[in-house]
Structures are given as structure tokens and as C-alpha cells.
Amino acid sequence: MKTLIAFWNILKKDINNYYLKPPNISWGIILPLSWALMQLIRSSGNIEIIELLPGLMAMSILFGTTSMLAVTITFERRGHSFDRLLLAPIGLGTLVFAKLSGAIMFGMVNAFVPVVFAAFLTDLGGINWPIIIITVFLIALTSALIGLFIAVSAKEVFEAQTFSNFFRFPMLFLCGLFIPIAELPGVVKPLSFALPLTYGTDILNGMITGSSIFSTVSNILIMIAFAAALFYLCLRNISKKWIL
Amino acid sequence: MTIVSVKNLEKLYGDFTAVDNISFDIERGEVFGFLGPNGAGKTSTINMMIGLSRPTGGSITIDGMDGIKDIKKVQGIIGVIPDENNLYGEMDGFENLCFCASLYGMAKEEREKRAVELLEQFDLTKAGERPFRAYSKGMKRKLTIAAGIIHDPKILFLDEPTTGIDVESARDIRGLILDLKKQGKTIFITTHYLEEAERICDLISFIVKGRIVKIGRVSELMENIEREHKVKLLLNENVNTIKGELENHFSDLKIEIPDGGSCLITSNERLPLFPVLQFLENRGITVYEAREVKPSLEEVFVRITGAQSKRGEVGYR
Numbered sequence: 001m002k003t004l005i006a007f008w009n010i011l012k013k014d015i016n017n018y019y020l021k022p023p024n025i026s027w028g029i030i031l032p033l034s035w036a037l038m039q040l041i042r043s044s045g046n047i048e049i050i051e052l053l054p055g056l057m058a059m060s061i062l063f064g065t066t067s068m069l070a071v072t073i074t075f076e077r078r079g080h081s082f083d084r085l086l087l088a089p090i091g092l093g094t095l096v097f098a099k100l101s102g103a104i105m106f107g108m109v110n111a112f113v114p115v116v117f118a119a120f121l122t123d124l125g126g127i128n129w130p131i132i133i134i135t136v137f138l139i140a141l142t143s144a145l146i147g148l149f150i151a152v153s154a155k156e157v158f159e160a161q162t163f164s165n166f167f168r169f170p171m172l173f174l175c176g177l178f179i180p181i182a183e184l185p186g187v188v189k190p191l192s193f194a195l196p197l198t199y200g201t202d203i204l205n206g207m208i209t210g211s212s213i214f215s216t217v218s219n220i221l222i223m224i225a226f227a228a229a230l231f232y233l234c235l236r237n238i239s240k241k242w243i244l
Numbered sequence: 245m246t247i248v249s250v251k252n253l254e255k256l257y258g259d260f261t262a263v264d265n266i267s268f269d270i271e272r273g274e275v276f277g278f279l280g281p282n283g284a285g286k287t288s289t290i291n292m293m294i295g296l297s298r299p300t301g302g303s304i305t306i307d308g309m310d311g312i313k314d315i316k317k318v319q320g321i322i323g324v325i326p327d328e329n330n331l332y333g334e335m336d337g338f339e340n341l342c343f344c345a346s347l348y349g350m351a352k353e354e355r356e357k358r359a360v361e362l363l364e365q366f367d368l369t370k371a372g373e374r375p376f377r378a379y380s381k382g383m384k385r386k387l388t389i390a391a392g393i394i395h396d397p398k399i400l401f402l403d404e405p406t407t408g409i410d411v412e413s414a415r416d417i418r419g420l421i422l423d424l425k426k427q428g429k430t431i432f433i434t435t436h437y438l439e440e441a442e443r444i445c446d447l448i449s450f451i452v453k454g455r456i457v458k459i460g461r462v463s464e465l466m467e468n469i470e471r472e473h474k475v476k477l478l479l480n481e482n483v484n485t486i487k488g489e490l491e492n493h494f495s496d497l498k499i500e501i502p503d504g505g506s507c508l509i510t511s512n513e514r515l516p517l518f519p520v521l522q523f524l525e526n527r528g529i530t531v532y533e534a535r536e537v538k539p540s541l542e543e544v545f546v547r548i549t550g551a552q553s554k555r556g557e558v559g560y561r
Contacts (some may be wrong), residue, residue: 002349009346017334080330084391088347089320105303 006090007098014102018072024064024106032060032114049122054204055177056114058197061139065107066168069147070160073099078157086242092235100144107140108133128207131216135207138223139200145230146196153238166169176201181213196226225230247272247399248293252301255288255454255488261287265302269287270432270447275425277445278434285454286434287327290403294324294431301338306558307398320348323397327404329384337368337387340376341394348395355394361388365419382413386426389420393429400424402433406440418444420545433466438542450548467543473515477507478509480530495525 018024076082085095089182118124146167156162173179174188175197184192192198199219206212211217248270249394250448252418255263263285265528270276278286293304304311306318331340338359345355363372366386385405392400403423406414421444425431435441440461441448449459458465482504485489490499492506497520498510509515521531 004351005351006347009343013332013335015344017332032258079333080326080328081332083296083326084344084347085321086296087324089349090347091316212409 003090003094006088007094007101010085010095010098011101014099015099015105018068019102024068026068027064029113031108032056033117035059036114038231043152048125048235049118051159053114053118053236054201057111057204058134058139058175058177058201060110060114061107062143062168062197063135064110065103065143065207066147066150066164067161068106069103069151070164070192071153071157073148073156074157074160077151078129078155082242087176092238095154096148096231096235096238100141100148103144103147104137104140107143108136111136113170131203132207134220135200135203137178138220138227139197141202141227142196142223145234148234149237150216152234152241158232169209171195171197174198177244178203194229196223199223200227245272246270247307248432249303249305250277250289250293251303251305253289253292253304255285255297256293261454262502263292263299266451266454266456267302268449268459270430272430273425273428273448275421275431275433275444277441278432278446278451279436279441279448280434280435280451284451286436286451287403288454289507290401290432290434292324294401295319300394314509320395321398323392323400325389325392325400325405327403327407329376329381329388329544331376331384331388331391334375336373337363337379340387341391344391345394350395355378356499358396362394362410366390367416380413382409384417385413385417386420387407389417393424397429399430399432402431404435405433406435406437410435414440416549438545441512450545458544465548467517473511475509475515476522476535476537477509477520477522478504478535479507480532481505483524483529486527486529490523491521494520516553 007105021164021184036049036052036056040049074083088095101161115124147164150160152169154163166181171177174184174192175181175195176192177197181192181198199214199222202212203216203219206219207214215223246269250269253263253266254261264291268276268287279287288297290418292299293306295310295311295318299312307321309318310319313472332343335343340354341359341362342352342355345358350358359372360369363369366389368386368390371383371387373501376384376387385552387556389402389405392402400423406417417500418440421431425444431444433441433444446461447461448465450457466473482501484501484504487499487501491497494509496511496513497515500508502508509520521534524531534546
């Protein structure tokens with residue numbers, strides 16, 4: 001019960017202090033909208049909204065979770081308020097999961113912003129929404145863990161932002177968000193399959209547009225494996241680098 | 245009864261030894277002062293004791309628990325007041341206290357009640373609704389202390405509690421620490437203000453370059469120096485001109501003239517004051533006042549650490 005109280009209050013504090021701030025809300029709305037507009041203008045209307053949706057959803061989650069978690073943790077570590085959390089009588093796993101939960105929720109909400117807009121412009125009937133929600137959760141989880149991985153390595157907020165971009169922008173092109181993996185040069189394909197977002201986007205593509213590389217079950221299992229490995233790596237790095 | 249026991253504690257950062265094989269015990273209800281110049285190893289030691297750093301060697305026992313293996317259990321009975329005010333700037337005083345209480349699993353009603361009590365006790369009730377970032381340095385320090393004791397810990401760790409704040413706030417904070425001592429809390433305090441340690445602490449340990457060079461009760465530490473008797477005479481004129489004459493006449497006394505209007509006399513035996521007064525009066529010098537000079541902890545520190553410390557590194561307030 002005590003752990004649950006601590007967990008819930010860390011999550012609530014992060015939501016109030018960081019995720020519900022107007023710049024972050026506007027970021028969640030403006031980024032997918034402007035990206036969608038860019039794609040529509042570039043294709044001179046030859047592209048369907050529904051084709052853009054999986055990529056927009058994946059991008060919204062990726063950008064929301066990685067940057068927020070990396071920046072907020074680095075910010076709290078810089079001001080030493082993160083020490084308060086490390087000094088609390090709660091396990092490191094609980095603390096990490098509480099910090100991740102805020103980012104996951106933020107990413108999931110961001111993912112459905114383009115869906116809401118798309119619902120006014122196209123028919124979204126027949127989509128398997130429970131699978132979409134599971135996929136969105138898994139993309140948010142793995143992206144948040146990448147954000148945490150970055151946060152452990154960064155000492156300053158600007159470093160966290162730089163490292164985030166170093167991971168995020170290549171992922172936009174490597175993970176099949178807007179360029180199908182089949183169209184990528186052969187040399188970068190192995191890199192695509194080494195990134196968890198590829199599998200999440202593949203499920204979204206399969207559920208929304210009907211075209212996917214792997215089966216949904218395989219994709220989900222691979223994403224769970226990625227999440228477990230990243231969680232273990234983050235815990236090990238935190239224990240090594242933050243408790244000196 | 246020993247509540248904290250540190251044995252052969254060591255911390256290495258590569259080739260650099262931050263804490264070098266230190267040992268000490270703290271009794272329940274005692275205030276233990278950990279003194280030393282900047283970079284002596286005070287914060288490295290405190291960080292190992294609270295679980296923010298892992299010792300390279302040695303052991304820590306806190307209230308019968310292994311302070312290294314069972315650190316999460318230990319953290320439930322300790323309160324930490326770090327040297328920096330690390331609360332959340334965007335949250336108000338009340339919210340900060342409630343949040344800190346929640347980290348110890350306190351239920352909503354309990355933590356809100358405790359937060360109100362502490363705001364009142366620390367004279368911050370009016371400021372309770374203001375964001376922490378809008379507080380003055382002294383207020384921030386007070387709220388940081390309140391956050392450290394929100395869960396009513398058995399042992400408190402205070403790292404430089406009065407550094408960087410105004411004199412009045414520092415006095416308030418010293419008063420609060422003494423109140424906590426009266427409540428029976430065991431307190432581990434690091435400071436480089438010797439006068440502060442002298443006022444607050446029962447037991448004092450001096451650390452220099454990662455090593456404890458002296459440890460003892462304040463009275464014990466001062467014992468050697470107190471064997472000397474020192475009297476300061478306030479005079480109507482400068483006695484520099486007759487200093488040699490004084491030294492010749494009273495060869496068993498040490499004479500110092502710190503400034504024009506005073507004279508400091510030191511003796512290993514009880515000081516025969518009347519002959520000195522008569523000597524001065526015969527030369528037309530009036531003695532307005534004779535005051536016994538008690539040794540300070542600073543003198544003890546300088547004697548113990550000798551050339552190992554540089555003047556100015558240890559403050560005197």
C-alpha cells in the first residue's frame with residue numbers, strides 16, 4: 001500500500017508539473033498536424049489520410065515520450081530533486097516505473113490526437129481498436145524506455161535533447177513510419193529491424209491500412225522482448241550511474 | 245545505546261580516496277557533528293550513509309540494520325536535509341510537504357495534517373500557498389528541513405544546514421535543530437561553521453583529506469586547550485611600548501597585544517592577576533576590564549589539523 005501511495009503521487013506530480021503544461025499540450029497537437037499537412041501538400045492530394053495515420057500516431061508517441069522523459073529526469077537530476085526520489089524507501093523498479101508511467105500516458109494521449117482529426121476526414125470503421133491500444137501502449141513503453149536510457153547518459157538538459165534527436169530523427173525514416181521498409185536501401189534494413197518502433201509501426205500499418213511485414217502476435221512479442229531488455233538495461237545503468 | 249555505527253568506511257573514485265577508512269559510533273539522541281574544510285569528505289560520507297553512494301569498503305549499521313544491503317529499509321527511518329534546497333519550484337510549500345510525505349507511504353489525511361503542523365512550527369503558514377521558487381533562501385531552507393522530518397524519522401542527516409543563508413534564518417534553523425534534539429532525534433550534521441557545531445553538537449569529529457583526525461565530546465576536545473588560562477585586559481592606552489618590560493617582569497606568562505587597547509595574557513597555571521594590574525597601574529595605565537577568554541572550537545581545530553588545513557576554509561560565524 002505504501003509503495004502504491006508513493007507510485008501514484010510521483011505519477012500525479014509528473015503529470016501536473018510537466019505533462020499538463022500548455023507547451024507540451026500544444027506540442028502534442030501541432031507536431032502531428034503540421035507533419036500531416038506537409039505530407040498532404042507534398043503529395044498534391046494523391047495520398048489518403050488513412051495511409052498517413054499509422055506513421056503520424058507512431059511519430060506522436062515517439063516524440064512525446066522520448067523528449068519528455070529524458071528532459072524531465074535530467075531537469076530533476078540537475079536540480080537534485082531527483083535525489084528525493086532516490087532517498088525514498090521505495091524500490092528502484094517502482095520509481096522507474098512511476099516515472100515511465102507519466103511518459104507512457106502522455107505518449108498514448110498524443111497518439112490519439114491524429115486519430116481524432118482523422119475521424120472527421122475519413123472512415124475509421126473496421127479497425128481493431130483493442131489491438132491498436134495495446135500497440136500504442138507498447139510503442140509508448142519502448143519509446144519512454146529509450147527516453148530513460150538517454151536520461152541516464154545525459155547530465156544536462158541540452159544533452160538530453162541532443163541525444164533524443166540523435167535517436168528520434170533517424171527512427172522517423174528507418175522504422176517504416178512514412179517510407180515503407182521494403183523501399184529502404186539494403187544496408188540500412190538491419191538497422192530498421194534493430195529498432196522497436198519498426199514492429200509497432202508494422203502493427204499499426206497492418207491494423208489501419210492492411211499491409212504489414214510480420215504477424216501481429218510476432219510483432220507484439222518482439223516489442224515485449226525489447227521493453228524487457230530496455231527496462232533491465234535502464235535499471236542497471238541507473239543503479240550504476242546514479243547511485244555512485 | 246548505539247544507533248549508528250560506521251566501521252572502516254572507505255570511498256574511492258578511481259585513484260582518489262574521498263573517504264579513507266573512517267569509523268565512529270553515534271548514540272541514540274545524540275547530535276554528531278562532522279566537521280572539516282571543503283572537499284574533506286563530509287558529503288561523500290553522508291551520501292554513503294543515506295544510500296546515494298555505495299561504499300568501496302567498510303560497513304554501516306543503522307538502528308540494527310545493514311546500512312548498505314538494507315538501505316531501502318533504512319531510508320524509511322532516516323530523514324535527509326541536503327545541502328541544496330531540492331524541493332519542486334513550481335509546487336507550493338504545502339504541496340511539496342504532502343508530496344514528500346507520500347514518498348514514505350503516508351495516507352492523504354495524515355500527510356495533510358502533518359504538513360499543516362510543520363508549516364505552523366516552521367512559521368511558514370502564510371507562505372504555504374506560495375510556489376517554492378518564490379521563497380527567500382532562509383524560507384527555502386526551513387521548508388527543506390520540514391520536508392526532511394515530515395515522516396517523523398528517528399535519525400536526521402543534515403548537510404551544511406545553514407550555509408548560504410542570512411544570520412537570522414541561520415539562528416532560527418539552529419533553534420529548530422535544538423528543538424529536534426530535545427524531541428530525542430539522533431542528528432548527524434556536517435558543517436564547516438565551528439561555532440555552530442560548538443552550540444549544537446554533543447560529539448564532534450574532524451575530517452581532513454578523507455581521514456578522521458580527531459573525534460570526541462566538545463568538552464573533551466577543549467580540555468587540552470582549557471588547561472591554559474587566558475585573560476584579556478581592556479586598557480586606556482597602547483601597551484606595545486612596555487611589552488618587553490612586561491615579558492621580562494612576568495617571564496612565566498605569555499603576553500600578546502592583539503590591538504592598541506587590549507592585552508592578552510596566557511598562563512599554564514592559575515593567573516596571578518593582581519601583580520599584573522599593579523604593574524600596569526604603576527606605569528599610569530588604567531585597566532577597565534579583565535575578561536576570561538574561553539577557547540573556541542576553532543582553536544581546537546587549528547591545533548588538531550595543524551598545517552593540514554588552510555585558514556579560511558573553515559568558517560567562523
